[in-house]
Amino acid sequence: MNIIIPMKRVPDTAIQVTVKDGRVLLDEVETWVINPYDEYAIEEALRLIERQGEGKIIIVTIGPEAAQETIRKALAMGAHEAYHLLDDAFEQLDPLGRARVLAAAIEKIGEYDLIWPGFKGVDNDEGQTGVMVAEFLGLPHVSTAITVEEVADGHAVVKAEAEGGYRRVRVPLPAVVTQTQGPNEPRYPTLRGIMGAKKKPLTVWNADDVGVDRDELEPVVEVLSVERPPARKAGRILEGEPEDVAKELVRLLHEEAKVI
């Protein structure tokens, strides 16, 4: 069983990025991490392989030279090999372009049963790429998966989110499954994993290698600006006897906030 995980590197979620003139200053970001939803996918894929007793996880990442560090982290977790899609033409992709490049690379890799990215990147929160990869490849897809429970008889059984509960669906393989937060905290690498990651195959492909036309990668969606939400005003604390405070609260909600 071959599982391909299109993985994105995103600014460390623990840091605050700088937003200036309607843009995020990505050059200033020092630490990059595996997109958390992709990391949940890797964890669930590793567990699936452990349960099934066989299988291989292949990471595919679009990104600059430095993205290799993030790719190595996925290999240290236990992924088996990786493809780094590196080309100047890949620098300013919109979700459509990203899906086009990923789909071409996946087609070139050839053998796969599951394509299993996170359901969105936590940088732009677009949530389009995985679904569009399925379209490009003409594959069925299951979105907001919690995990793939089982792979048997050419089908996968996927547990996915539904409002207020779960849905369990069966889908023929190959298929695209996009991962939401999984039930298991992604593992941290072991020392053996970190050392072994350096020896695992990592192939670098450019636009010519994957066979995409650079002219087709022009973004069709233009981001006009990125903005922070307006700063929230400080709250007010009412003091006094409970009865008086309650009355005053109701009055303020009615007259000032106009919510009741």
Next chain:
Amino acid sequence: MTADPYAELRDGVRRLCARFPDHYWRRVDGDGAYPTEFVQAMTEAGYLAALIPEEYGGAGLGVAEASVILEEVNRSGGNAAACHAQMYIMGTLLRHGSEAQKRAYLPAIARGEVRLQAFGVTEPDAGSDTAAIRTTAVRRGDRYVIRGQKIWTSRAQHSDLMLLLARTTPLDQVRRRTDGLSIFLVDLREAVGQGLTIRPIETMINHHTCELFFDDLEVPADNLIGEEGKGFTYLLDGLNAERILIAAECIGDGYWFIERATQYARQRVVFGRPIGQNQGVQFPLARAYAHVRAADLMRFEAARRFDAGLPCGPEANMAKLLAADASWEAANAALQTFGGFGFAREYDIERKFRETRLYQVAPVSTNLILAYIAHKVLGLPKSY
């Protein structure tokens, strides 16, 4: 783009440590508990077997990498002292043990099934004057019989095996005072109650250190490490690795203090501006940071020499001295920056402050390092 050759290793340790946040360490400190879950995680991830050669199931890494691992533990707000000895005490076994001993113990230590993280050296009447120890081991048939007492043997209650330094030839029958000492491997699981009593000592930090009483404890003669009478030499050549690793913990502490203090100094507003805008607050932090960075360089110089098999006594000792001083300076600067809040347990400054103070005293006191540098490096008359 980072040029740090240890970036991946640091990242891995950080991710493990992130599962053990401040409140975890605050709780074990408050309860006087051993951080079992943390030590378990470190063991399972293979970090404590970093220095064990690959043929015995370890990672076969150098002291430089091992030091980065321990640095990151302390830098995360944790306390590597709970488990650092699992890394380096086995070095004595590795360098001087027989092949049979190594095959019997090292793979199990690497897998974490067996803990070897106690080394009984210091005694109530012999502090840094190791040759003056009074614990004796007397050969009787195929066994040695051990009598005596040890103090400040850390983690003895959380270890399966310990190494023990004992005198096998009486002081008045040896040519040099340091002759006639031997190292034994003691299986604590069998020894406790059979001639060994362990009594924990309560201390100002959560360190799990003990007094040990040996009352005719019998140890198989096969458990002698190397040759009888050469224990002091074996002990000495394990010390450089220990110095470098402890220096790294100090450096981790130093970075932790400075990071917490600068963060606080940026946010804490007094007299209408962040206190970090005042030079009286800035300068001590800047100075401490410079000293931590300098100690960091000396640590890597010492580790480089150690891993290349070059003599590194002066560098290892200086790294420990500089790092311990720098972490203590950073601790004080941080406590001063936090003011009253630094004393509140929930800020963790007071805990780390207590923990890093230990490094002025153990595993080697600052004075002894100075005496060593004065004598061995500068050629001044011996003072100790």
